[in-house]
Amino acid sequence: MNLETPKKFRGLQHQAGQVAKHYFRPISRKYDKAEHAYPKELDLLAALLDGMNEGSPDAVGAGSASKRGAAREQQEGIKNGGNMAALLGVMELCWGDVGLLLAMPRQGLGNAAIAAVANDEQLARFGKTWAAMAITEPGCGSDSAAIRTTAVQDGDHYVINGEKIYVTSGERADAVVVWASLDRSLGRAAIKSFVVEKGTPGMTVTRLEKKLGIKASDTASISFSDCRVPAANLLGNAEIDVQKGFAGVMETFDNTRPLVAGMAVGVARAALERTRELLSKAGCRFDYAKPLLSVSHAEATLYRLEAEWEAARLLTLKAAWMADNKLPNSKEASIAKAKAGRVASEVTLKCVELAGALGYGEDELLEKWARDSKILDIFEGTQQIQLLIIARRLLGKSSSELK
Amino acid sequence: MTVDVQGQALSALSKLAQADWPDRLKVRKTFEKLVYSGSRASFRFASGRAAGKPRDARPAAEDLFDLSLSDEQQMLVDMLQGFALEVLRPAAHEADAQASVPAALLNQARELGLAHYGVGETHGGLAGERTVLSNALIAESLAQGDFSLAATLLVPLSAANCIRRWGSSAQQAAWLPAFVSEEGAPPFALAVSEPGVLSDPDQPATRARKRGRHYLLDGEKTLVIAGLDASRLIVSAQASDGPALFIVDAASKGINRRAEPGMGLKACGLARIQLKGVKVPGDCRLAGEGIDFSAFLDYSALAFCALAVGTAQAALDYVTTYCNERQAFGEPISHRQGVAFMVADIAIELDAMRLLAWRACARAESGLPFRREAYLARLLCAEKAMKIGSDAVQLLGGHGFTQEHPVERWYRDLRSVAVLAGGLHL
Secondary structure, three states: OEOOOOHHHHHHHHHHHHHHHHHHHHHHHHHHHOOOOOOOHHHHHHHHHHHHHHHOOOOOOHHHOOHHHHHHOOOOOOOOOHHHHHHHHHHHHHHHOHHHHHHOOOOOHHHHHHHHHOOHHHHHHHOOOOEEEEOOEOOEOOOHHHOOOEEEEEOOEEEEEEEEEEEEOOOOOOEEEEEEEOOHHHHHHHEEEEEEEOOOOOEEEEEEOOOOOOOOOOEEEEEEEEEEEEHHHEOOOOOOOOOOOOHHHHHHHHHHHHHHHHHHHHHHHHHHHHHHHHHHHOOOOOOOOOOHHHOOHHHHHHHHHHHHHHHHHHHHHHHHHHHHOOOOOHHHHHHHHHHHHHHHHHHHHHHHHHOHHHHHOOOOOHHHHHHHHHHHHOOOOOHHHHHHHHHHHHHOOOOOOOO | OOOOHHHHHHHHHHHHHHOOHHHHOOOHHHHHHHHHHHHHHHHHHHHHHHOOOOOOOOOHHHHOOEOOOOHHHHHHHHHHHHHHHHHHHHHHHHHHHHOOOOHHHHHHHHHOOHHHHHOEHHHOOOEOOOOHHHHHHHHHHHHOOOHHHHHHHOHHHHHHHHHHHHOOHHHHHHHHHHHOOOOOOOOEEEEOOOOOOOOOOOOOOOEEEEEOOEEEEEEEEEEEOOOOOOOEEEEEEEEOOEEEEEEEEOOOOOEEEEEOOOOOOHHHOOEEEEEEEEEEEHHHEOOOOOOOHHHHHHHHHHHHHHHHHHHHHHHHHHHHHHHHHOEEOOEEHHHOHHHHHHHHHHHHHHHHHHHHHHHHHHHHHOOOOOHHHHHHHHHHHHHHHHHHHHHHHHHHOHHHHOOOOOHHHHHHHHHHHHOOOOOOOO
């Protein structure tokens, strides 16, 4: 057993850490203020990352977190592969800025979906496309099975109709991966994902949200009105397999939830480190030498937060490690997401409190991190949805028994 | 000095071969394999030494992040979990009520040969360079049966670990072979915690004053696990050159012991021990190279973390079954989010505790600094284990409050994780 970061990823971590420190941090406040302005600095960085990813099997970004990536490795025994590499990169980058990471071209969850469920032809066609992800609708959030957007086959095309909200980078991306139902009477088994390229007639961005945090990342509402998409853009299998049901679409989450957990771990570390610096100047020692009851309240609080943070970090690494080793990890992915999501909120909010007026003001980034982190306990499945998933698995309950 | 490694392995196996519980639990094959692989390791070690080869060139794979247990660790866990669930759990209620471990159970436990894992290969045991995690797994597995019984059974292993890690080579040679011998070692106990409020175990109030070739020990120790029955005590005390550990004859003049029952840990036979001018020969001060008192306390903290993890796992398993069986409003109570989410939270925090404890252990046995990791693991385990104990009682409602179910006992036992220091040693 070894629970340290593998040496082979230290280079990647260092690189991502440098990007976070020298590229994200300097523009972090700028784009928090300029909501909806595209961070043009990201184009250069995205090109750099694409180049790095081409040249290395240990890719940074969402696309490398897929079972496909793990399957490519031939070595026997325990593996540390694409899921862990992507996770470590994301943790570092979100130490820099969560919003900027989410705004990065070609690193989003749409690309993760493509990487996870596309066939080889689609992977070749869309592998380099910047794809946003459109799941949520005005009338359905966590309840993805209630999707009302429809896709009706018409010759070589599907015709898509419906409304999508909370589409990250929905206006900026080259394409949107849309979840739509082939037949609403067949329930969740009929939900498929489609790649709709920017400029396709019938797809319109109707508005951009104003948000609590992650302002550098645009969140779009998109309307589909008789939007015709080539049939070949249906990702994965077009068959409606009632037995397998939702599984195909939900598989994506087993890979992406640890990544969102990684984002939470990253931003929480930023807050912990800064608060520790500030408290050290005020005389806290942080040497792990005295019993918790004998150190100052501020010091004890930070130790507590640090323990919670370590827990979130290790649970997240565990989920990614399981994915890399092809162990079923739905429960563990949800455990990681649930723990990291709530820990990031607790840590960043408490750090504002610990740093007092300094923490609350905009001269520091602590208040921004406390706003940015909240979304991480919401998207890719809220805290409560994760608890439902975990509880159903533990107790052996179906979604109709444990609602 | 040479110890007949093969002889020791055979004698361990023979003890087992005579016992009947491995058959009842259907773990004989597992245990045979375990003993085989353990003794094989000893043979390899011996032959490697003989050939003068450097030992244990670590395979590159060890650099990978890896949560899997070795085959030997997995066998150990399987075997001890069986023992915990089928032998310890049924005995736990009575042991709690009687405030002692039944003699028959102690004998059965001795057949497990756990102390072998605390004694180095040169002295006939199985402890190689990397034993901390295996020790933690032993504690975790046993605690799935019962916290206090597990703690009591771990005392001899803890004493052996302590002497192996902090004793000089002469002290090891004098004390360790008994732990793996036919007769067994004299009963030890570790006396470290002190009764003062806000006391810091790193700065013992117990004093050791040098008087010629002896030390004189004065002070008071509290909540000593298996302290009443011990004939030898490992006592922490402040010497003129810093905190130190002494092996003390429990029958020495000036030692006064009394039972000190607590909220839980009843079966541990907790003792309050007073030392008044207790004369201890100078060579009974543990004098290994690089003795590190903070690390001594950290290995102890990790033992309590491992017990907390095992007991919390027992609580999770128990409430999972209970909440699925218990009916209210025409369906199992597990169909309600208010119940189910508590169960999910137990699972989340249990896994968190386990990973923090395992990481600290893995770092310790790899020779990496682990002060911070042990500190954070202790902090998290103390807090979360108590929450889990409390939630387990809550989930059973009024039933949880009665002694018809083990959760009230675990509730009492788990409170100790934040309180105890030094009584066990991984």
